[in-house]
Ligand code: APR
């Protein structure tokens with residue numbers, strides 16, 4: 001599925017996928033979720049390296065591997081991740097590879113039949129029957145999981161669960177508030193529930209979203225279009241505020257709510273992605289007067305090789321209802337329609353199933 005130019009409708013085209021070079025793999029895609037980031041690529045909001053090969057929340061089967069590939073083999077069922085990290089830089093050596101910028105994504109290029117080079121979205125490009133990636137972008141998981149569910153762990157759902165568990169450090173008995181209950185916020189709710197949080201307070205301006213949030217594990221809901229969410233969260237936590245507040249919208253006003261809705265020693269996790277022009281103003285005294293931590297979560301601060309198989313296993317054991325994130329299965333040529341439904345807030349995730 002190609003995004004040919006800024007704001008032009010996406011379309012299906014024949015592409016040429018070269019054989020994998022050293023440390024690369026060709027993956028036969030089985031499912032790929034439709035994410036906001038794909039829409040941002042199409043709108044030219046990320047960069048202008050058109051044409052893009054969209055799609056990046058994907059799972060499939062390794063078809064062939066190049067020289068030097070040892071971790072995966074043809075026939076393996078894998079979830080794709082955005083970046084093959086280097087393993088050698090300071091971030092990697094300190095155990096924080098999500099901050100690795102020396103990434104080793106596939107260097108060979110996929111092209112259109114006329115030789116035009118394609119830019120794969122987030123180094124993946126999986127709205128396609130096959131895609132070429134770095135072997136380090138492939139994580140083997142239990143093939144008993146449905147591909148549509150597995151693919152979602154490659155991006156938005158991992159970002160939300162990881163924001164709660166990895167970044168927020170949510171643990172047994174904690175109180176958690178999640179502001180914004182789309183796919184990412186709902187995943188943060190499911191992650192908090194899984195981690196044993198005693199209270200999981202869902203905040204949104206849309207009652208439909210709050211109803212879904214309850215099915216993900218929210219114990220309380222607050223419609224912030226009607227009620228002051230800071231007051232409501234304080235009331236629900238004995239006047240203290242939540243131990244962890246997760247902001248999953250990406251706006252200054254919701255970040256402010258998160259800032260004031262936490263316990264004095266609580267943690268704020270920003271996982272919603274702001275735009276470059278957004279600014280935040282806070283009284284410095286209020287920052288001084290509160291301990292705890294202000295954190296942001298990159299890709300759920302995940303380690304794919306640790307987190308993807310673990311979350312798949314928890315799902316297969318019936319402890320993580322990842323299937324609830326799949327709102328509909330669609331065909332490759334329905335991605336444009338799926339963007340519209342996403343824009344109107346009708347779906348958590350549309351997933352292209354191939
Ligand atoms: N207060 C509370 N909730 C809000 C507000 C607000 N002011 N504005 C929007 N929301 C809610 C919407 O009603 C919706 O339920 O936030 C949710 C956003 O969900 P989605 O649009 O489905 O986005 P999602 O995929 O969950 O991603 C959320 O995380 O990774 C980032 O780029 C992503 O910034 C985006 C954010």
Ligand code: ZN
Pocket residue numbers: 085086087088089090091092093097100101102
């Ligand atoms: Zn590195």
Ligand code: ZN
Pocket residue numbers: 035036037038056057155156
């Ligand atoms: Zn995504």
